[in-house]
Amino acid sequence: MEQTQSGRPRVEIEYCTQCRWLLRAGWVAQELLTTFAEELGEVALKPGQGGVFLVRLNGELLCDRKADGGFPDLAQLKQRLRDRIAPDRDLGHSERRPSAEN
Structure with a gap:
């Protein structure tokens, strides 16, 4: 597992x-670093092609x-990341909660 020297996760x-x-x-x-400022050790940008x-x-x-058929939905990406690094954390307004069935 790749982690930073601080032992915190690397994206x-x-x-x-x-x-x-x-x-x-x-x-x-920027969005991930803002949301997970205390949990993440690093976010790296890696140039690629194709x-x-x-x-x-x-x-x-x-x-x-x-x-996935397109760019990631940011709220969904934050939830996936949160579920792995801080499962008890509330994401506030970007949290998608299941709608109540009538």
Whole structure:
């Protein structure tokens, strides 16, 4: 498992340079660092090619743009990350709660 020297988790965002997705990768990184400022040790941006946009936590794939059929929904990505690094944490307004069935 990849972790930082502090022992806190490492997120890696691999993005396609040919598609010019650096700004999107930077935005996702900023959102994750803002939300998980105390839990994460590092968010790294990794240049790639061929339409790649992957988000990994300690080497484990959290989302893949190609396999998932599009870019990750940020709220859903935050929930996936939270479930692995801080399962008891409330994400506030971005938390998706199941709607009540009538």
